Amino acid sequence: MNNQPSFDTWTVVFLIAAVQGVFIAFVLTRWKHGNPLANKLLAMLLLMFGMTMGEYVLYWTGYIFQYIHAANITAQLPYLFGPLVWLYLRAIYEQKPLRYRDAWHLLPFALALIFYWPWYALDAETKIQVTRGKPGFPVSYITLRILLWARVALLLAYTVWNYMYISRQPRVSKTRSWALTLNTFFAGFVIAYTSYFVLVRFAFFNTSWDYHISAAMTAFIYLIAYSGYVQPAVFEGYRWTEPSTTVKYRNSGLTPEASRSLLAGLGALMADEKYYQDPEISLEKLANALNAGKHHVSQVINEHLGLSFFEYVNQLRVEEAKQLLAETSRSDLHVIEIAYAVGFNNKVSFNTAFKKSTGMTPTEYRRNHGKTDGVEEQPGAVGQ
Numbered sequence: 205m206n207n208q209p210s211f212d213t214w215t216v217v218f219l220i221a222a223v224q225g226v227f228i229a230f231v232l233t234r235w236k237h238g239n240p241l242a243n244k245l246l247a248m249l250l251l252m253f254g255m256t257m258g259e260y261v262l263y264w265t266g267y268i269f270q271y272i273h274a275a276n277i278t279a280q281l282p283y284l285f286g287p288l289v290w291l292y293l294r295a296i297y298e299q300k301p302l303r304y305r306d307a308w309h310l311l312p313f314a315l316a317l318i319f320y321w322p323w324y325a326l327d328a329e330t331k332i333q334v335t336r337g338k339p340g341f342p343v344s345y346i347t348l349r350i351l352l353w354a355r356v357a358l359l360l361a362y363t364v365w366n367y368m369y370i371s372r373q374p375r376v377s378k379t380r381s382w383a384l385t386l387n388t389f390f391a392g393f394v395i396a397y398t399s400y401f402v403l404v405r406f407a408f409f410n411t412s413w414d415y416h417i418s419a420a421m422t423a424f425i426y427l428i429a430y431s432g433y434v435q436p437a438v439f440e441g442y443r444w445t446e447p448s449t450t451v452k453y454r455n456s457g458l459t460p461e462a463s464r465s466l467l468a469g470l471g472a473l474m475a476d477e478k479y480y481q482d483p484e485i486s487l488e489k490l491a492n493a494l495n496a497g498k499h500h501v502s503q504v505i506n507e508h509l510g511l512s513f514f515e516y517v518n519q520l521r522v523e524e525a526k527q528l529l530a531e532t533s534r535s536d537l538h539v540i541e542i543a544y545a546v547g548f549n550n551k552v553s554f555n556t557a558f559k560k561s562t563g564m565t566p567t568e569y570r571r572n573h574g575k576t577d578g579v580e581e582q583p584g585a586v587g588q
Contacts, residue, residue, distance in 0.1 A: 209266035214415055219261045221422040225254030228428055241302065242295035249288040250428060252281045253421045260418050272331045276323055282355045282397070283313035286362025289390050293366055293383055297373050312358060316351050319343065352401060359394045363387065382431070389427045393420035458500050466504045469494050480520040483549040487513045518557040521546040525558060529570040539566045 211219070232247035256278040262268040268275055287309035294300065322342035326334070334340050341348075366387045373380060396416045458466075473479050473493060482489070490513075491498035505516050524546045528537060537545075543554035543566075558566050 209270070211265050215261050215264050218257050218415075218418045218422060221418075221425050222254040222257035222261065224429060225250045225257070225421075225425040228425065229254065239295060239299060241299075242292055245288055245292040245295060246428070249285065249292070250425060252278070252284060252288075253425060256281055257418050257421050260414070268335065269332055272328050272335065275331055275335055276320070280313055280316040280320060280351070280355075282359060283316055284310070285390075285393075286359050286365075289387065290362055290366055290369070293369060293387070296379055296383065297369075312354065316354070319347055319351060356398050356401060359397060363391045363394050366390070385427070385431075389420075389424045393417070393424055396420040458503055462500075463504055463507065466494065466496055466500060467508050469496075470501070470504060474520055478524075480517045481524075481545070481547040483544075483547050485517060485547065517547070519561065521548060521554075522558050522561045525554070525566065526562070526569065526573075529566060530573045534570070539570070542566070 229247040229251040232243045232250070235243050259268075259274055259276075259278045262271060262274055291302070291306065291309070320343060323331075326342060330340060370380065370383045370387065373383070396419070400414055400417055470490075473490075479485065479490065479493060487498045487502060491501045494501060502513055505511055505513055509516055511519065525542050528542045528545065529539070532542075540551055543551055546554075548554035548557070555565060558564075558569070562569055564572070
């Protein structure tokens, strides 16, 4: 610890990031649109990250002795990081309010505060002496070790739990990309946090490595800041598109009038000529048919429909397939025949696209919505 308080480049960077984390948390609490619960949960997480980094900066610069009651004030906050990320993910996916039973996530934090309370109750002079390395820390070494590794274990457990939760959500959801990005950055922090307390036991350890924890926190804060800039819907508490069409097509040169005209032409081509039925369809072929540039066609599909080119084509194919499945029985038209009729050139891609759109296989859809002729699809057929 420095005798004279001072800043270096890294502590300045981390202090700025801490302040920005608190500022973004404030912005989220004042945001009037979207999902208020998700915004508040994310704000709490950013506020705690900012507070934790602020305390780290006080230690590294030596200012902790001037604000000694801030020492270890955030030590138990990591017990809340995992639950906040989990509750945030649940809020953006399910948009459910908090329930009383969610309070059990706070139990480890509450217990840790009770065990650590003797430190908080110390007077300033004793805290200064203990912080300088003098004996007299009021919590036993064993208790401190248990609290530390419980924090690490819970951070790791929640990170895995969050990934498992995301994996169970609909893969077509645009929220998925944002959820995975957020949890991956959080996982980076957890790895840095865990690595520090593992490596500190070895002789080669360098105390400056604890900067990595704050670096990971900084990355997380700037992820939120950047995402809120290029994708404002993040601050709505839901939806993440990859990438933002406003940013992606900022310099495309396609005017709003031309965009709407091209969209109308695209709709007419698909409705009148069923251009999607061409199994060899490509963005370039479609653009040629519309007498437009392929980048402009792609832009129109992205901006107006929120889909990629192939998602758009497959959506049209699946809609026609649903109609054919509902209007015919197996004796009239086999599922594989329908696949070819709407433009798919193999049964695997048809089955995949259909199930992604409807949540069921073509055979299941026909069974629920189509005509019956007493003939069941054979195992191994499309849709099984």
